[in-house]
Amino acid sequence: MTRYVVPCGTILLCLIAYWLSTRFDEVPPILLRGMQPADFPQMVLLLIIALSVLVMVFDPPIEHAPIGLNAWTSMGLFAVFALLAQIDLFLGLGVFAGGLAYAWGERRIWGIGLVSVLSPALIFLLFDQAFRIRFPRGLLTDLWYG
Amino acid sequence: MEPLLAGLYALLDPHLLVLLFAATLGGVIIGALPGLNATTGAALLLPFTITMEPIPAIAILTTIYCAATFAGAITAILINTPGTSASATTCLDGFPLAQRGEAGRALGMATVSSTIGGIISVVCLMLAAPLMARMAYNFAPPEYFALTVFGISMLATIGDGTPMKNIIAGAIGIVLATVGKDLLTTVERFTFGFNELSEGIGFVPVMIGIFGISELLVQADRLNGEPKLIHMKAIKLPSRDDYRRVWKTILRSSGIGTFIGILPAEGATVASMIGYNEARRWSKTPEEFGKGSVEGIAGSEAANNSATGGAMVPTLALGIPGSPTAAVILAGLMVHGLQPGPTMFTQQAEFAYAIFWAMLLVNITFIFVGLFGAKLFARVTFVPVQILWPIVFCFSIVGAYALDQSMLDVYIALGAGVAGYFMRRFGYSVVPLAIGLILGGMLEKRLGQSLIMLDDQWWLMFTRPLSLLFFVLTILALFGPYVWRLFKQRDPLLSTGE
Incomplete structure (x- = not known):
């Protein structure tokens, strides 16, 4: 169960964070040097989403004892x-x-x-x-x- | 030569020496207490060092690091419970030897091996760190960016998680590092209207949460079972015969430990495992391993203690933590406004060398602490957890508050603790998260600077030999284990280990 729940939860949180990042202020292109403030976090969030999908597909499920x-x-x-x-x-x-x-x-x-x-x-x-x-x-x- | 002596002179202040001796005893107690280790200890004590000058503050943290790593062996041998994960392999031979009535001999061997391993690694640190820093002096932002990416890629192999889960944890740390004002544009990100978040999420509350408070919840799941202490008359220094048997093992494991320590993010646990395995592979009596071999104890202990010095090399020279505890020390450096990297050996050389001397001193102190205190420190393990952990919690919360005197940090520590507990439970190590949080800001800054320098043509980074080398190493670190496993599956000789 946790094989899907944890990565799905992670993906959901990343999507929310991604949506929040689209609302960051932007620097006008004429003044911009390097990246927009949202670019870097968005790049990392997409990496987490991609890896979470891979975890769901490839990682062996772990057996847990219930939380005591x-x-x-x-x-x-x-x-x-x-x-x-x-x-x-x-x-x-x-x-x-x-x-x-x-x-x-x-x-x-x-x-x-x-x-x-x-x-x-x-x-x-x-x-x-x-x-x-x-x-x-x-x-x-x-x-x-x- | 002058900074070397200036560093020594700075350390010879009597107050500082007393403080370091107290820190050594404190580190040994932390290493022996159930559930606490060098990383948790350093994270919990970080707030205490805030009001100090940089030299005593960081010297105390490194002393805790060395002493707690050493102390793991005491409980590993006397009660078959490694005080730290780096001493897990010491249990394999230390406890059987103690059961045979030779606990004193086992502890003597662990003490001598730890001391020699530690001293060798500090000497390597003194030689290698300035050289590495000099090499890094010519790095431009693209090289630094590639190096930081390489450092983060090494997270894949640490902790108890799978490589993919480790990278996810590290990436979450990097996202957390983006909270606050963007360094290049000053635009606020993920602050949710909290002014206190403008400067970003503090390292200290997060570290206290994921290492200290999450451990409390882990301990809650392990409340049953009391360890039994093996009695010993006195600790015994190794005999001439023992020395003859183990000197090669100690030297080999010290080399292995120092090298593993230097690799970004790899720490004493990996070093002790490799040191132990190599000791068995080269031993004339491998059949004794696991049944009380002194070579096994020497191999494991020399390696895990030498990794501490090794881990400080990239931490001080490049600003890339060599182990989880080094990450906490790196956070301590940043809190004190010190910039690790090449400039540390030109602008703050006295500080850097004072830290080296402090580490050398603490390694020498182990002999006395081991000889006279092992029996006493082993008893520390019997402090009831229901007394210990409420007190640890109080320290954690007050420590999280103390840095910025902000209640928001208390809630961040609490949240990080609960999140850290669930991460550990689902196989995501918390160590990559801590390292990601520390390196995240640096990574973004260097990417931004690289893009400005290369006029937004990011692919030019691959045309610079050094940055290309670091990217190749990154690919090897990420995919090497998978390729190796594939080879092993195809080659029957490799897969049987012959």
Whole structure:
């Protein structure tokens, strides 16, 4: 199944990208030196389309084990992180880290505390103090930034 | 001679030496941790080097590269789990030897072979890189374009994917490199109204995503099964008998590793496989291979460590990465505003030689790290993945944010991680994507410059001897394996390997 689905998906995405590239601004011919901005990406997209067709025809199909529950849970936690990061980046990181540790079988309180509270806090302090990185303001970071 | 000494002098700063020692230990730990390797380690640590001066920043990345490659052998021998893919062949003989109660001897052999291989390759790097750069000094845009095409064509043979899938992954990387303002016309492409995308997609978040975050998902599928550590009393340096048996193997594998490393995009994994096979082919006792042969360990370890020095030759001299980790280091060079290529050895010679010295130093340090720390570092492998990977994720996300302090980069890293996971699952290696992303901009720029230079008559590129040579090499790299397979099928002697 994936023998056709993945190359077809790739071709579809390339066709969309190709269509988008036809909407790029063009340089008037009199000023043009070399290529139009769309020429190069279009050339590469056509190469990908051609190779994807060849993959469908010639490449042997691969047998896959189904994606495991842990991988799906982890991807679900990515989504949770992406949403919580809108409120506060480190809140998102803490919830993600604790959730991932629990989902992967960690049941010790100190273990979950270590990854969800201590490690994001230490990483924040390291980047804030040593590397002078300014993080986006949020629920928790405002406690530090005031 | 003067830049050579200036480079050494720059490296002898005590703070830098302490930093490099810490990076060596960090690299060994990264190499021993489950799922992490030199490429992931370098990608994760790249954001930490942003605020540093170029010499310490790149010296740290190259140190991580060398140390993590070396450390793969420790876990390969003691728990039959290669810390990095480059050490997979070390398992074949290292673990059986350890099971026979000779773990110390196996680790001693791996340490000495790695050190000698690494030193030989760095010496080759010191000699070959400036020569290659001098040769490239006369390249015009068509030659550079042809060389970059050749570098990209070598992607066909790397990673776990088939050649066609590798090229597709590389081409996707090239398309991603076109996001942002076109260099020649300043027209915006694929930016979807995001101002942050005008400068293009950053290398760092994509690398963190495809190497770090996608590995988290791969690890999620492998949560079961705990490795067993083989106990050893102490590491043993090879005996005189062992040296007599393996010195030729070490030299041969060092040569092979350095050469493979120099080839664009080929890295330590391929080098170790060829080094191991050649060690078996030339051995007087090939029947011992796979059952605990010290020659097997030496062949594999000398080759994979020498590939690190080799891989830095095209990276620094031509701006074409010699391996996946070299691609991350190349990204680091670009982030620091350094331009790899011929001018590096004229305008930034002190920097280039400081990097060479750093690599030499780290290779010498392996002896001490291997002798005194192997037992301890092998225990690092037992850090529970449910503790390790949430912390790696936090570092990945903060690292992706740190470079441009942009939340968009966080989401790019996350997206690249998920995309990288599915690519790997469907047989598309992520390494070509990373290299395509780095070389894509360069490829387009050089094509544009070539067309301007040749007055839009692109076919004139084939009339220039050097660019023609690179195009011929490209065709050989792409179609050579197929032609060879065809020959093998027709010739019964070749197909049976006699």
